[in-house]
């Protein structure tokens with residue numbers, strides 16, 4: 343019998359009417375068995391059944407592992423669990439490889455004779471920090487054994503190529519190390535919104551794209567809830583969230599974008615749920631009340647109407663494609679009257695201008711997809727302002743609180759990835775983006791190929807200007823910039 347089953351039988355043995363504090367746990371535990379649905383079936387209707395250390399879909403029989411992270415169970419609920427392991431393994435290994443290459447460059451630079459003393463001090467500091475950082479990252483995600491899992495390789499890309507294991511890692515320092523008040527500002531923006539919308543409790547809360555979990559933790563301290571589920575695609579964030587939830591300390595180097603001085607080029611941060619507001623642990627949720635679920639927004643592994651409140655902090659701006667698709671998915675997770683709280687920017691990632699919705703369009707869409715906006719606000723807030731960086735960002739965030747007032751029909755078509763990505767035998771359609779990229783690469787290859795140890799920039803430019811009918815100056819600029827960029831890229 344596992345720990346959860348033990349607790350269940352303990353609860354079931356308790357005479358009715360004397361549940362008191364544990365009744366919440368029992369309620370949450372029973373809930374925890376019912377909110378998960380199969381991500382492969384992807385319509386919220388196929389429940390998952392727990393069998394030992396796995397979940398199995400009652401419908402398609404796909405299985406999904408449960409992983410132990412800081413003594414908390416993390417459900418690995420990607421539509422194809424093995425493919426997801428393979429993808430995260432690749433990202434994990436390429437993150438370590440990249441760090442290895444950085445270390446290699448630093449070592450080479452330190453071997454040069456003419457490096458001045460202060461530069462040497464900075465490079466040594468950076469070198470030991472990068473070496474330690476690689477170990478820290480490996481240690482943090484060790485519970486997922488990423489290097490040793492995932493047999494298949496596939497074209498079914500889960501994540502865009504620029505989403506790596508350490509994407510958004512600065513959020514970890516903001517949430518758990520800087521203590522610079524940014525989380526409180528965000529919290530205040532949301533609590534003002536909730537006051538206006540007269541939302542006083544969360545019931546069962548789901549945070550989508552929860553990241554390292556700081557904002558959710560703050561909100562949990564002040565709004566009564568029955569359960570809190572965090573959902574994200576990143577194993578690194580799952581591990582950090584679990585460590586924070588169990589009061590562990592995580593040591594991690596921060597590499598600020600614009601370091602203030604030599605020590606700031608790499609700052610060892612101690613990430614921990616130390617409380618700033620004097621209420622630490624009061625709200626620590628029991629294992630039955632809170633959980634981290636790993637998965638992908640494309641295949642949300644939750645039953646229909648499972649949550650009373652859905653929170654999306656800085657998420658809708660980075661999701662691919664049109665917002666419409668995501669509104670339908672979020673609608674499905676809530677019962678009538680359920681609350682959706684959103685905060686963050688709009689429009690960051692949409693490559694198609696059609697999908698870069700303004701706040702007005704977003705409000706209009708909300709109505710169209712079954713939501714009634716109860717309150718909304720715009721606020722200028724500090725964003726990722728590392729105390730060790732000269733780079734200071736402010737964001738004007740758009741927040742809203744909306745109630746679900748109408749069911750919307752799910753769309754059968756939910757393909758974000760183009761067909762040529764899903765099917766390696768499908769033709770890749772021709773478009774201007776490929777052609778432009780192709781001509782850029784061709785010119786680059788031509789310029790670099792022309793370097794033979796004898797030709798000058800003037801000669802290479804002349805050949806280019808003839809072939810592409812460019813003026814001498816334009817050709818010279820192209821050659822200069824290609825050579826310059828290539829020279830600046832360290833070789834390994």
Ligand SMILES: C[S@@+](CC[C@H](N)C(=O)[O-])C[C@H]1O[C@@H](n2cnc3c(N)ncnc32)[C@H](O)[C@@H]1O
Nearest residue numbers: 510513551552553574575576637638639655656
């Ligand atoms: C901009 S970050 C915001 C993180 C967090 N909400 C915060 O405010 O710090 C976006 C988050 O969405 C997650 N994410 C990105 N694509 C996702 C997907 N397809 N499914 C689930 N989570 C995703 C990222 O891992 C990241 O944690």
